[in-house]
Amino acid sequence: MQRPLSQNAVGQLSPVLPLTASTSRPAPTEVPLPASLERTVDSLERDNERLRLAQVAAAMGTWEWDPETNDVFWSPEMEAIYGFEEGTFPRSFDAFIDTVHPDDRARMLASIDRLVREGEHEIEHRIVLPDGRVKWLQARGKMFHHADGRPAKAIGVGMDVTGRRRSEQRQELLMQVSVNLSASLDPEVTLNTLARTVVPAFADSCSFVLTSDGEARNVASVWNSAEQQLRADTIRDAYPGDPEVRAEFERVLLNGQSIFLPEMTPVVGRIVRSADHAEALLSMGLESMIMSPMRARDLTFGVAVFMTAESGRRYDEYDLRTAEEIAARASLAIDNALLHRSVEVRNEDLETALAAKDEFLAMVSH
Numbered sequence: 001m002q003r004p005l006s007q008n009a010v011g012q013l014s015p016v017l018p019l020t021a022s023t024s025r026p027a028p029t030e031v032p033l034p035a036s037l038e039r040t041v042d043s044l045e046r047d048n049e050r051l052r053l054a055q056v057a058a059a060m061g062t063w064e065w066d067p068e069t070n071d072v073f074w075s076p077e078m079e080a081i082y083g084f085e086e087g088t089f090p091r092s093f094d095a096f097i098d099t100v101h102p103d104d105r106a107r108m109l110a111s112i113d114r115l116v117r118e119g120e121h122e123i124e125h126r127i128v129l130p131d132g133r134v135k136w137l138q139a140r141g142k143m144f145h146h147a148d149g150r151p152a153k154a155i156g157v158g159m160d161v162t163g164r165r166r167s168e169q170r171q172e173l174l175m176q177v178s179v180n181l182s183a184s185l186d187p188e189v190t191l192n193t194l195a196r197t198v199v200p201a202f203a204d205s206c207s208f209v210l211t212s213d214g215e216a217r218n219v220a221s222v223w224n225s226a227e228q229q230l231r232a233d234t235i236r237d238a239y240p241g242d243p244e245v246r247a248e249f250e251r252v253l254l255n256g257q258s259i260f261l262p263e264m265t266p267v268v269g270r271i272v273r274s275a276d277h278a279e280a281l282l283s284m285g286l287e288s289m290i291m292s293p294m295r296a297r298d299l300t301f302g303v304a305v306f307m308t309a310e311s312g313r314r315y316d317e318y319d320l321r322t323a324e325e326i327a328a329r330a331s332l333a334i335d336n337a338l339l340h341r342s343v344e345v346r347n348e349d350l351e352t353a354l355a356a357k358d359e360f361l362a363m364v365s366h
Contacts, residue, residue: 059160083129101126296335
């Protein structure tokens with residue numbers, strides 16, 4: 001039987017072979033890379049891993065922005081800085097702007113406008129994490145363009161500089177605290193000035209309560225806004241002497257140790273006396289509280305109270321150390337003021353006694 005013929009690539013007729021198991025195409029096999037190319041691939045993988053580890057160690061991530069689609073892409077390291085699980089950032093420009101602290105959004109948008117117009121972007125700004133924490137970031141970027149000059153893609157890096165910024169702010173605050181504490185020898189004037197220094201730089205509310213002869217007296221109380229001050233005064237007048245708060249206050253005085261409440265909601269639930277009371281407290285938006293003892297010469301004579309509310313700031317261990325340092329410096333200043341007053345009183349008594357003595361001697365001499 002003659003095989004069927006087919007025309008090959010050059011127009012010649014050739015027999016068509018039947019497709020059988022013995023003539024089917026063999027399965028593809030993996031071709032090994034040349035040794036030099038394999039070494040190059042391994043080197044690139046190691047370099048990428050070194051870069052990733054360096055970014056993690058430096059708290060740094062990378063980002064890309066497509067101005068035509070408004071898509072934003074973050075590296076896993078960048079997502080971690082912003083508090084997102086890997087792959088969960090929505091990847092949109094609006095989602096990015098939502099993470100920027102409200103007080104820094106105008107500056108951020110201006111910097112991005114400059115990136116589009118001039119090709120460069122550099123800014124330090126705050127972000128708000130999904131859990132409410134605030135971080136400081138340093139961002140830098142560069143815009144690349146199409147051949148016709150239209151913006152094509154921006155790439156850049158972001159670095160978490162929270163530690164540096166908090167350290168700088170802490171030193172500036174404590175320096176101002178020391179300056180203000182030395183401005184007066186009147187304890188009440190000093191503490192009111194100090195409270196206004198602390199608010200709003202460190203707290204939304206600051207109070208100093210001093211004790212004398214078993215009685216506690218609030219000598220300074222400052223809130224970040226007149227509205228909050230009015231709410232606080234109204235609640236205090238309507239619900240005076242809360243036993244839960246008094247117990248916490250007495251515990252600080254007795255133990256000489258701070259009470260740190262990073263989350264106020266559980267406390268609010270314990271101290272409410274009615275639905276109206278709960279509504280009033282919740283309207284203040286209380287977030288965190290630190291109560292630190294005021295001690296000098298092994299004597300606790302007061303309590304410094306720091307609270308956050310409308311700012312949304314949530315205290316952490318670093319803030320606890322700052323609060324305790326503020327209270328310690330205030331304690332030393334107040335103790336010195338009280339000692340100075342005591343010396344003045346003794347001097348006045350001595351002068352009175354000497355005047356009486358002189359008067360007596362004058363009478364006897366006659």
